[in-house]
Amino acid sequence: MSNTETALKEAMSSIEGAIGVALVDYGSGMALGTLGGSQTMDLNVAAAANTDVVRAKLRAMEMLGLQDRIEDILITLNTQYHLIRLLTGRGGNGLFLYLVLDTQRANLAMARHQLRRIESELEV
Structure with missing residues (x-):
């Protein structure tokens, strides 16, 4: 289990293009x-x-009657990826990890995989 500071450092050092x-x-x-x-x-x-992005998506899911949970939200820009990963582990309710990536250096699939791993080890 890692704390917030360790998790943030891990994201910056292990995710290419962060x-x-x-x-x-x-x-x-x-x-x-x-x-x-x-x-x-x-x-x-x-x-x-x-x-606001997270709240809007949660409202939309509620209005649609979707009985599911958000794993992550991806926003793609010309030069950046913005990845929002809602926490599901212990003490993570109501929290998300927000990661900004350089599109030229990042591997989006690997970034999602690494962020999922970091999220699973994070204890808030």
Whole structure:
């Protein structure tokens, strides 16, 4: 089991093309931890904004009567992938990992696999 800081460091070091990562509470929109980012990628702002994405998808699923859970949400831009992975482990209810990747350097399938592994080891 790993803590937040260890999980964020693991994501940045083991996922090729990682630009930044955050652990986010989608109830409040607050980032519980961030690592990486840039002057043009403020992870705290992105974390708060992406809580709206998660909430909207959860509302849509409820309105459609879907009895399923979100594994992850992928947003593709010209130069970046934004990957949102909802936590399902112990203490993870209401939290998600938010990962920003450089499309030129990242392998999306491997990034999803690594993020899934990191999420399974994270204890909040």
